[in-house]
Amino acid sequence: MYESDNLLFVSPTDLTKYLGCRHLTHLDLAVARGELSKPEQGADEMLELLFTRGIEHEQRYLQSLRDQGREVIEIVHPKGTAVALREAEAATEQAMALGADVIYQATFFDGRWRGHADFLLRRDDRPGRWPWSYDVADTKLARRMKVPALLQMATYAERLTALQGVAPEHLIVVTGDRVEHSYAFADCAAYATTIRAQLVGFLEAGDDPRPQPVQQCTQCRWRPRCKAQWRREDDLSLVAFMTGAHATRLRDAGIVTVRDLGGRSAGDLPLTIGLAARERLTAQARLQLVERDSEHPAFALLEPQAGRGLALLPELSQGDVFFDIEGDPFLGDHGLEYLWGVVDHDAFTAYWATDLTAEKQAFEQLVDHLIRAWDADPGMHVYHYAPYEPSRLKSLSGRYDTRGAEVDRLLRGQRLVDLYTVVRQGMRISKESYSIKQLEAFYWGQVRTHDGVSDSLGSVVAFERWLADGGQALLDDIAAYNEDDCRSTEALRDWLEQRRIDGGGDSLYPRPQHGDGAASDAADELATELDRIAAALLAGVPDGGRDEQQQARWLLAGLLDWHRRESLPEWWEYFARLEKSDEELVADAAAVGEVSGTTEVRVEKQSTIWRLDFPPQDTKMGPTSDCLDPRTAKGVGTIVAIDAEQGWLELKRGTNRGAPDCRSLVPTSPIPDTQQRARLRDLGAWVVKHGIDSPRVQWRAARDLLMCRRPWPDRGPLRRPDEPAEQALCRLAAELDRTVLPVQGPPGTGKTWAGARTILRLVSEGKRVGVTGFSHKVIGNLLSAVVDAAADAGVDVDILQKAEEHERCAAPAVRCVPSAKDVEAELSGRVDIIAGTAWLFARPAFAEAVDVLV
Numbered sequence: 001m002y003e004s005d006n007l008l009f010v011s012p013t014d015l016t017k018y019l020g021c022r023h024l025t026h027l028d029l030a031v032a033r034g035e036l037s038k039p040e041q042g043a044d045e046m047l048e049l050l051f052t053r054g055i056e057h058e059q060r061y062l063q064s065l066r067d068q069g070r071e072v073i074e075i076v077h078p079k080g081t082a083v084a085l086r087e088a089e090a091a092t093e094q095a096m097a098l099g100a101d102v103i104y105q106a107t108f109f110d111g112r113w114r115g116h117a118d119f120l121l122r123r124d125d126r127p128g129r130w131p132w133s134y135d136v137a138d139t140k141l142a143r144r145m146k147v148p149a150l151l152q153m154a155t156y157a158e159r160l161t162a163l164q165g166v167a168p169e170h171l172i173v174v175t176g177d178r179v180e181h182s183y184a185f186a187d188c189a190a191y192a193t194t195i196r197a198q199l200v201g202f203l204e205a206g207d208d209p210r211p212q213p214v215q216q217c218t219q220c221r222w223r224p225r226c227k228a229q230w231r232r233e234d235d236l237s238l239v240a241f242m243t244g245a246h247a248t249r250l251r252d253a254g255i256v257t258v259r260d261l262g263g264r265s266a267g268d269l270p271l272t273i274g275l276a277a278r279e280r281l282t283a284q285a286r287l288q289l290v291e292r293d294s295e296h297p298a299f300a301l302l303e304p305q306a307g308r309g310l311a312l313l314p315e316l317s318q319g320d321v322f323f324d325i326e327g328d329p330f331l332g333d334h335g336l337e338y339l340w341g342v343v344d345h346d347a348f349t350a351y352w353a354t355d356l357t358a359e360k361q362a363f364e365q366l367v368d369h370l371i372r373a374w375d376a377d378p379g380m381h382v383y384h385y386a387p388y389e390p391s392r393l394k395s396l397s398g399r400y401d402t403r404g405a406e407v408d409r410l411l412r413g414q415r416l417v418d419l420y421t422v423v424r425q426g427m428r429i430s431k432e433s434y435s436i437k438q439l440e441a442f443y444w445g446q447v448r449t450h451d452g453v454s455d456s457l458g459s460v461v462a463f464e465r466w467l468a469d470g471g472q473a474l475l476d477d478i479a480a481y482n483e484d485d486c487r488s489t490e491a492l493r494d495w496l497e498q499r500r501i502d503g504g505g506d507s508l509y510p511r512p513q514h515g516d517g518a519a520s521d522a523a524d525e526l527a528t529e530l531d532r533i534a535a536a537l538l539a540g541v542p543d544g545g546r547d548e549q550q551q552a553r554w555l556l557a558g559l560l561d562w563h564r565r566e567s568l569p570e571w572w573e574y575f576a577r578l579e580k581s582d583e584e585l586v587a588d589a590a591a592v593g594e595v596s597g598t599t600e601v602r603v604e605k606q607s608t609i610w611r612l613d614f615p616p617q618d619t620k621m622g623p624t625s626d627c628l629d630p631r632t633a634k635g636v637g638t639i640v641a642i643d644a645e646q647g648w649l650e651l652k653r654g655t656n657r658g659a660p661d662c663r664s665l666v667p668t669s670p671i672p673d674t675q676q677r678a679r680l681r682d683l684g685a686w687v688v689k690h691g692i693d694s695p696r697v698q699w700r701a702a703r704d705l706l707m708c709r710r711p712w713p714d715r716g717p718l719r720r721p722d723e724p725a726e727q728a729l730c731r732l733a734a735e736l737d738r739t740v741l742p743v744q745g746p747p748g749t750g751k752t753w754a755g756a757r758t759i760l761r762l763v764s765e766g767k768r769v770g771v772t773g774f775s776h777k778v779i780g781n782l783l784s785a786v787v788d789a790a791a792d793a794g795v796d797v798d799i800l801q802k803a804e805e806h807e808r809c810a811a812p813a814v815r816c817v818p819s820a821k822d823v824e825a826e827l828s829g830r831v832d833i834i835a836g837t838a839w840l841f842a843r844p845a846f847a848e849a850v851d852v853l854v
């Protein structure tokens with residue numbers, strides 16, 4: 001934003017800033033009007049780094065377009081005057097008229113809004129002013145799409161519409177992992193217009209909203225100024241864990257300073273804030289005032305709770321490991337964990353990954369180190385601070401498909417101990433932040449001050465400098481910082497252990513019971529068997545250049561462990577959620593935290609509906625969600641109604657169970673996939689014994705699918721000349737004999753319509769048809785189409801679906817039963833169509849239960 005020739009020029013970047021922080025827009029406006037000096041440029045190396053990485057990402061995408069042979073016209077970045085901007089837009093228009101494949105740095109200017117789209121991409125199927133037109137593409141460093149990026153592009157798109165005579169269809173965001181995300185301009189145009197009008201209105205009104213900490217602050221050059229203001233005004237944002245929503249509610253209630261808040265009791269605070277949060281905020285403010293007034297740090301232990309806080313600390317052991325990772329989020333497609341540091345037996349070990357290819361090796365070395373340490377000392381635990389370390393172990397084991405079993409064993413055996421969780425659940429400290437650096441005031445007597453690297457952002461900057469210029473001193477600095485973090489984690493563990501002893505020891509804080517990480521005997525047996533079968537399938541299969549049968553065996557060997565690999569993250573997430581505090585669950589969108597106020601609403605047959613209140617929060621839980629109590633991991637009931645904005649829900653549970661006694665609700669555990677794994681095992685074992693291309697009839701369809709073999713390989717084209725696709729499908733499906741016919745087509749091409757008629761024909765020939773799909777919804781759609789097709793044809797079809805009532809097919813003609821056993825009971829009778837997910841058809845009773853599976 002700036003003024004030139006008495007005009008205020010605004011850009012889509014100002015729109016992004018406005019959405020993130022209105023105070024920032026107010027400050028930028030003051031600079032534009034010459035009422036305030038610009039904040040110092042170049043002071044923040046992290047911002048410079050982000051800028052550099054952003055440019056690199058943009059250049060990489062530009063090069064990839066050139067490599068595809070596309071002709072690129074680049075528009076020279078203009079000066080800021082209206083004349084220069086008009087000229088640059090005219091150059092953009094000229095490049096469009098010439099029909100350039102790609103226009104780089106396209107400039108738009110409508111007299112107030114200026115903007116520079118990274119790329120315009122030509123398309124020939126949407127003519128406007130010319131026989132071609134352009135879509136907008138922007139590169140964004142983030143790996144997740146954010147709304148402001150779309151608003152920016154929608155602003156370019158609006159001006160582009162005027163220039164090319166037709167609206168662009170797509171806004172394409174190229175994220176930092178080089179994935180292109182395409183969005184319909186039509187979906188965001190109206191919203192973008194509204195937000196632009198709001199920004200213009202804000203600028204004209206000249207409002208001065210107060211600064212509030214937001215995510216954008218970390219990348220804002222006004223940060224020092226705002227921080228000084230918060231301190232001067234003793235702003236509520238100085239209270240640790242104060243959220244923007246809580247601060248707003250407190251200010252609305254007339255509580256505006258830390259001192260004011262510290263002098264209140266929880267009952268003085270607005271009831272729209274949950275009780276636990278009200279108690280925490282007042283106590284936290286009070287404790288911070290203690291340090292402020294006494295100039296000595298202070299802490300207070302919280303009420304002991306089983307399995308929470310200090311009760312999470314295991315017995316100390318000689319072989320305990322203290323672990324910390326340094327990661328650079330800007331490198332490669334996923335970031336790079338460049339240093340994995342551990343301290344054990346008083347020695348520091350660093351596993352470096354100074355480039356992307358070394359990351360896998362460093363990860364494996366680290367996991368091997370932890371497993372070795374555990375094998376040598378069964379009482380060992382791995383201590384870390386905050387959830388970054390386990391989350392990286394999980395994601396890298398998946399990304400590189402290595403050490404998954406070892407990571408699972410560490411997690412299953414609860415070897416990783418997050419001291420941040422221990423601190424947050426176990427005590428309050430008198431600090432504005434609960435970072436490990438702040439905690440050091442309690443056990444090292446000071447907050448660390450370093451000449452070299454002193455925080456995680458500094459570590460990233462130092463590593464980036466090393467990548468650019470080299471120099472061992474930089475790596476030494478990073479290593480020293482990482483070792484300090486590991487040793488600080490050890491010192492924190494010892495300090496917490498002492499607090500545990502002083503606070504009551506074993507009687508108040510019983511030690512957690514941690515297992516050996518071994519899977520159950522049955523799971524172990526199955527895993528061993530699957531390994532053995534996979535090894536047999538792979539015998540003689542080369543790494544490359546595989547023939548049809550070798551490829552099929554290689555694929556099957558990989559599939560045997562697929563369900564276990566896929567389910568691991570879900571199980572890890574499930575167990576991590578069970579350990580969260582009620583307050584942490586408020587912030588977890590998968591759960592409902594801090595429920596209270598149980599009231600009976602009504603009785604329905606054998607069930608009672610209870611109303612529970614909770615502080616307003618984002619939650620994905622909705623009607624029909626089955627819930628667990630995280631303290632017991634036992635079922636509480638099923639939500640039948642919920643209003644997350646007002647903060648209430650209705651829970652249904654058996655009347656004989658009485659009122660629910662829980663403080664939070666979490667989703668149930670992942671659904672066991674034992675049957676699917678067992679059937680793959682059966683298939684693998686059969687193939688090992690008889691061969692993938694055995695002439696026997698067993699498993700023929702599955703084997704054909706693995707070999708990508710078309711049915712009737714000796715026949716010519718499957719579809720007759722001029723035969724409509726749906727007729728061909730009907731005819732061929734009826735002829736299928738123990739093989740598989742893949743049908744492919746994008747949405748809207750009539751697969752469901754044709755599938756329904758095919759199913760009817762099969763039924764009319766006396767065959768029993770199975771219908772399956774990834775979800776009950778998908779299955780229900782096809783069943784509805786079958787019911788409609790049967791009505792059109794005037795035929796009677798008996799359809800049985802296995803699904804809960806809320807997931808069933810909408811057509812009343814479909815009979816629905818909740819359990820697989822109910823379906824099994826009907827297998828011997830007349831049922832024309834049986835429908836259910838893979839969980840149903842993988843059961844042993846369903847082998848050969850249908851003639852055709854759709």
Ligand code: SF4
Binds near residue numbers: 021024027216220221
């Ligand atoms: S530091 Fe934060 S509050 Fe201040 S202007 Fe920047 S984004 Fe807004």
